[in-house]
Amino acid sequence: MTTSTALAVTDIHMSYGDLRAVDGVSFEVAEGEFFGILGPNGAGKTTTLEIAEGLREPDSGTVRLLGEAPWPRNLALLPKIGVQLQASAFFEKLTAREQLETFGALYGVTSARVDEMLELVGLSDKASTPEAKLSGGQRQRLSIACALVHDPDIVFLDEPTAALDPQARRNLWDVLREVQARGKTIVYTTHYLDEAEVLCDRVAIMDRGRILAMDAPARLVRDLEAATRVILERGALAPDLARALPGADQVAQDEVSLTISTRTPAPLLAALAEHGTLDGLQVRTATLEDVFLELTGREYRA
Numbered sequence: 001m002t003t004s005t006a007l008a009v010t011d012i013h014m015s016y017g018d019l020r021a022v023d024g025v026s027f028e029v030a031e032g033e034f035f036g037i038l039g040p041n042g043a044g045k046t047t048t049l050e051i052a053e054g055l056r057e058p059d060s061g062t063v064r065l066l067g068e069a070p071w072p073r074n075l076a077l078l079p080k081i082g083v084q085l086q087a088s089a090f091f092e093k094l095t096a097r098e099q100l101e102t103f104g105a106l107y108g109v110t111s112a113r114v115d116e117m118l119e120l121v122g123l124s125d126k127a128s129t130p131e132a133k134l135s136g137g138q139r140q141r142l143s144i145a146c147a148l149v150h151d152p153d154i155v156f157l158d159e160p161t162a163a164l165d166p167q168a169r170r171n172l173w174d175v176l177r178e179v180q181a182r183g184k185t186i187v188y189t190t191h192y193l194d195e196a197e198v199l200c201d202r203v204a205i206m207d208r209g210r211i212l213a214m215d216a217p218a219r220l221v222r223d224l225e226a227a228t229r230v231i232l233e234r235g236a237l238a239p240d241l242a243r244a245l246p247g248a249d250q251v252a253q254d255e256v257s258l259t260i261s262t263r264t265p266a267p268l269l270a271a272l273a274e275h276g277t278l279d280g281l282q283v284r285t286a287t288l289e290d291v292f293l294e295l296t297g298r299e300y301r302a
């Protein structure tokens with residue numbers, strides 16, 4: 001473990017009865033890194049996160065968080081870590097500001113800091129709104145503000161974007177990027193692979209208690225060496241003509257589109273340009289969902 005390692009998890013195991021929820025998980029997160037633990041429901045993400053942040057004791061394995069053991073409860077660590085749980089618990093009837101002030105009071109946080117946090121998560125205009133009257137996305141942002149109010153070095157977020165509509169999810173992405181820009185280490189879980197691909201420096205793909213792959217999303221996708229798909233409107237080009245184009249490895253047509261798979265997109269796109277068929281064309285490269293399929297043999301279902 002180097003000095004810039006914020007979190008080191010080594011060979012943790014956790015069973016619930018016969019179920020191996022976490023089955024030999026190891027990873028390290030560097031200071032300032034945005035690290036994602038991805039996987040479908042039940043993969044073991046929450047259990048892994050709770051062990052890493054010191055909320056659960058593993059059956060075996062070790063965790064070093066900011067150089068210390070988080071379990072048994074390590075009071076010295078608490079001011080340095082921020083934790084947002086999957087189901088956020090707020091105090092009843094308090095406004096957004098009062099919620100933050102209450103959490104902040106535990107750490108002697110100033111009201112200027114509370115204002116700054118409301119601003120960070122875009123809730124300044126909702127400061128006086130009771131928590132119960134906030135939308136789902138606003139409530140999630142408030143719970144992130146609560147996890148950050150005491151200015152921790154590392155923040156753990158468990159599915160912060162679950163159950164949000166696409167716009168609210170994107171708003172939250174901006175908040176998370178800003179948190180990272182402030183130098184925080186972020187460890188978060190999600191079952192949205194597309195989201196992790198745009199947000200995370202590195203991801204661990206988990207399934208059935210194990211990490212199947214871990215790397216920068218772009219590298220995981222590139223290592224697949226999957227074909228690029230070029231998609232045209234049906235009728236834009238005859239399938240036989242498409243098959244004869246340079247770089248066209250496979251051609252498939254359905255009721256709406258003609259899809260050409262290629263490992264050499266440049267000559268194919270040049271040829272399509274010569275045929276005047278670039279209008280409405282889409283180019284799709286592999287994604288983390290393709291990586292999951294390759295690793296597990298199953299389509300990804302969150």
Ligand SMILES: Nc1ncnc2c1ncn2[C@@H]1O[C@H](COP(=O)(O)OP(=O)(O)OP(=O)(O)O)[C@@H](O)[C@H]1O
Pocket residue numbers: 016019021039040041042043044045046047048191
């Ligand atoms: N307290 C518990 N008692 C018994 N089984 C549990 C307990 N907590 C989790 N499990 C089981 O352990 C497995 C891993 O659960 P975990 O919550 O860690 O997964 P997850 O990847 O976070 O899933 P989700 O996205 O649904 O939260 C699941 O099969 C779950 O049902």
